[in-house]
Amino acid sequence: MTQPTEDGGLMYPESPSQTAGPYVHIGLALEVAGLPPRDDEIGPEIATPDAEGEPVEIVGRVIDGNGDTVEGILVEAWQADANGVYQTDYRADRAFRGFGRSAPGEHDAGEWSLHTIKPGRVPHPNGDAMAPHINLMLFARGINIHLNTRLYFDDEADANAACPFLTRVPPSRRDTLIATRENGSDKPRYRFEIHLQGPQETVFFDF
Amino acid sequence: MAQNDHTAFVMRDRGWHPPAYAPAYKTSVARSPQQALMSLQTPTASELTGPDFDNFVLGPVDNDLLLNFRPGTDRDGLPIGERIIVYGRVVDQYNKPVPGTLVEVWQANAGGRYRHKKDAYMAPLDPNFGGVGRTVTDADGWYRFRTIKPGPYPWPNDVNSWRPAHIHVSVMGPSISTRLITQLYFEGDPLIPLCPIVNTLNDPEAVDTLVARLDKAGSRPMDSLAYRFDIVTRGALQTYFENQG
Ligand SMILES: [Fe+3]
Numbered sequence: 001m002t003q004p005t006e007d008g009g010l011m012y013p014e015s016p017s018q019t020a021g022p023y024v025h026i027g028l029a030l031e032v033a034g035l036p037p038r039d040d041e042i043g044p045e046i047a048t049p050d051a052e053g054e055p056v057e058i059v060g061r062v063i064d065g066n067g068d069t070v071e072g073i074l075v076e077a078w079q080a081d082a083n084g085v086y087q088t089d090y091r092a093d094r095a096f097r098g099f100g101r102s103a104p105g106e107h108d109a110g111e112w113s114l115h116t117i118k119p120g121r122v123p124h125p126n127g128d129a130m131a132p133h134i135n136l137m138l139f140a141r142g143i144n145i146h147l148n149t150r151l152y153f154d155d156e157a158d159a160n161a162a163c164p165f166l167t168r169v170p171p172s173r174r175d176t177l178i179a180t181r182e183n184g185s186d187k188p189r190y191r192f193e194i195h196l197q198g199p200q201e202t203v204f205f206d207f
Numbered sequence: 208m209a210q211n212d213h214t215a216f217v218m219r220d221r222g223w224h225p226p227a228y229a230p231a232y233k234t235s236v237a238r239s240p241q242q243a244l245m246s247l248q249t250p251t252a253s254e255l256t257g258p259d260f261d262n263f264v265l266g267p268v269d270n271d272l273l274l275n276f277r278p279g280t281d282r283d284g285l286p287i288g289e290r291i292i293v294y295g296r297v298v299d300q301y302n303k304p305v306p307g308t309l310v311e312v313w314q315a316n317a318g319g320r321y322r323h324k325k326d327a328y329m330a331p332l333d334p335n336f337g338g339v340g341r342t343v344t345d346a347d348g349w350y351r352f353r354t355i356k357p358g359p360y361p362w363p364n365d366v367n368s369w370r371p372a373h374i375h376v377s378v379m380g381p382s383i384s385t386r387l388i389t390q391l392y393f394e395g396d397p398l399i400p401l402c403p404i405v406n407t408l409n410d411p412e413a414v415d416t417l418v419a420r421l422d423k424a425g426s427r428p429m430d431s432l433a434y435r436f437d438i439v440t441r442g443a444l445q446t447y448f449e450n451q452g
Contacts, residue, residue: 012319015378019388099258201242
């Protein structure tokens with residue numbers, strides 16, 4: 001199917017999404033599937049200990065409308081570096097990669113985790129700085145098109161209150177985007193629970 | 208790559224994609240958000256950037272599923288099944304190539320069994336088949352895999368639901384706004400119109416865009432049939448510079 005465009009050319013429809021299914025790990029998280037990893041798998045280490053910035057761990061679960069944990073979830077993360085700059089040139093050998101993936105393993109009871117640094121503040125097009133945040137994409141069986149959300153940090157209260165993006169989210173739902181700091185083993189750990197449905201449903205974005 | 212150089216994209220047509228809630232696909236019922244998605248009137252650098260993979264170094268057989276599960280030990284055979292080439296272009300909605308982007312695939316073996324801890328289907332594993340591949344598009348947006356045709360498999364949805372033969376396909380595109388995971392089906396498969404996952408798509412024309420065509424001319428005589436599958440990511444609009452905004 002095609003549609004006319006302004007310049008008289010043809011515009012094609014985007015390829016339509018289909019669920020990533022229960023075996024998404026074979027393709028995108030090989031160790032969870034039980035496959036031997038290749039060199040340079042894209043994994044949960046978004047930043048190595050050598051990267052500039054404050055090392056942090058992110059852990060979380062995704063909860064469905066029945067209150068059950070979605071154990072087969074695949075989470076993708078995209079974030080700015082410590083200076084608030086997106087490093088678009090992906091290289092496996094960089095200390096800061098910016099992009100990563102996480103999926104709960106067999107014994108993780110549905111908990112996924114990421115190792116990274118706290119991102120810097122990225123400018124909003126209006127000129128103000130957005131609060132530090134990580135962009136997340138969710139894929140699983142039963143999710144027909146991936147869900148986009150953002151994770152903010154509860155110890156950035158001032159930046160959050162001034163964030164031109166976060167303050168557009170209705171106040172009653174803003175907390176669904178804020179991860180909670182807890183005492184980690186060797187570095188700060190933030191917990192982020194994503195609810196697909198229900199009174200605590202996480203805000204998901206269309207962009 | 209210039210950090211202030213951000214391209215916006217043609218709006219995603221949510222009616223063309225499957226809805227989150229598609230009750231004939233039962234798992235979607237409890238996994239579909241009930242609140243409206245929050246629309247961003249002003250996308251930011253967070254949405255308008257994404258990883259590009261021009262400098263991501265892949266293994267020499269990462270895109271060859273006939274060979275990439277043979278680590279050179281005792282497993283020295285080829286996988287069982289119809290040898291096929293799956294290839295095509297990643298282009299945007301204006302038919303502009305999408306170069307340097309990561310294309311990843313995964314699939315069942317010829318018997319319809321996945322090499323996954325959780326797949327307990329009675330069809331046997333193939334000792335010579337892993338079922339995973341990845342590649343990066345070239346300067347003109349082309350990608351190419353060599354594999355075997357996957358088998359259909361049963362799954363618990365209705366009492367007797369079967370997936371048509373399919374390959375899962377993941378593509379990043381130029382930004383996380385263009386991120387897409389879909390499935391490739393094969394021309395002529397009678398299971399396509401019977402599948403509750405296929406039928407999460409409301410428009411038969413949308414289904415048609417996911418059907419790879421037999422490409423006899425692209426085939427290798429006495430070796431492999433070819434299937435052509437082009438992937439369309441969201442169209443890139445004009446570039447703007449946030450410093451001038
Ligand atoms: Fe499948």
